[in-house]
Amino acid sequence: MKYNHEQERLKTFENKWTKDFIDYHVLARTGMYYIGLRDCVKCQFCHITISEWQVGDDPVCEHFKYSPTCPLLRRERTRNIPSDIGALNCALPPRSPDECGRIRIPPVDDISPKAPPVQVIPAFPHYALEEARTTTFTEWPKVMRHKVPSLVEAGFFYTGRGDQVQCFSCGVTINDWEEDDDPWVQHAVWQPDCKFLQLLRDKEFIESCVANYTEKEKTGSKRIEIERNPYDRQISMASSLGTGDADGNNLCKLCYLEERNTVFLPCGHVVACAKCALSVDKCPVCRLPFTDINRLYFS
Structure with missing residues (x-):
């Protein structure tokens, strides 16, 4: 490169x-x-x-x-x-x-909060939404057409080469897919620090995937390239934040389909679901740039 x-x-x-x-x-x-x-x-x-x-x-x-x-x-x-x-x-x-x-x-x-923050910028922000990623699979091998929805859901878009896909968020590239491969599991194995992965899957899932994948299997390396963003944190939020009501007040303000379950930092606004949060570069409420996004867990 x-x-x-x-x-x-x-x-x-x-x-x-x-x-x-x-x-x-x-x-x-x-x-x-x-x-x-x-x-x-x-x-x-x-x-x-x-x-x-x-x-x-x-x-x-x-x-x-x-x-x-x-x-x-x-x-x-x-x-x-x-x-x-x-x-x-x-x-x-x-x-x-x-x-x-x-x-x-x-x-x-x-690290002091006054230090220059690490900017949350996906490797390929134009593929942050599932619709955009889906359009890249028009030339995807027909024998694996059934894998497209799960690959898209796990953050991948098609690179146009063989069966190679790449994560819009962390940039990890994976190919040589087998019939029983789970995209989320492979994502966790090869890039457990991916921000999108950490927003959509909990810590226990990711750690389990990594632990269950032996070093011997890793030598068959599917990973080609990684773009890291290692400083993710998870927050457990109290139920006082509310879990929404029948009027849909807890729906994501970007897609209006999923529940809001992320918080933009440092402003603290809770307006987006994990699938949509990385599709914007400013908080939708205050319009200020954010430096991190954390997953919320309601008790």
């Missing part, structure tokens, strides 16, 4: 980057490219997206703060093609997981 090249990442910033206090050369050197939306940058190797940069932010430390497992920052083997290997080695944090230069990298749970 072209963004494996540092020079290609650098080109995305030229004449477009407006945050002069953040050195985009350092961003590009350490895996980031500009996606063209506000001040959002994305890492080619861990696929984290970071925005809302502030004066005084250190690009490498903020990257490591939100994606401590980034293979490039951890000096693991990647397909990165640097322009200057010496400059890259100087920019990367030391091998110790606790230090980034002179700044200590806190655990994810300790």
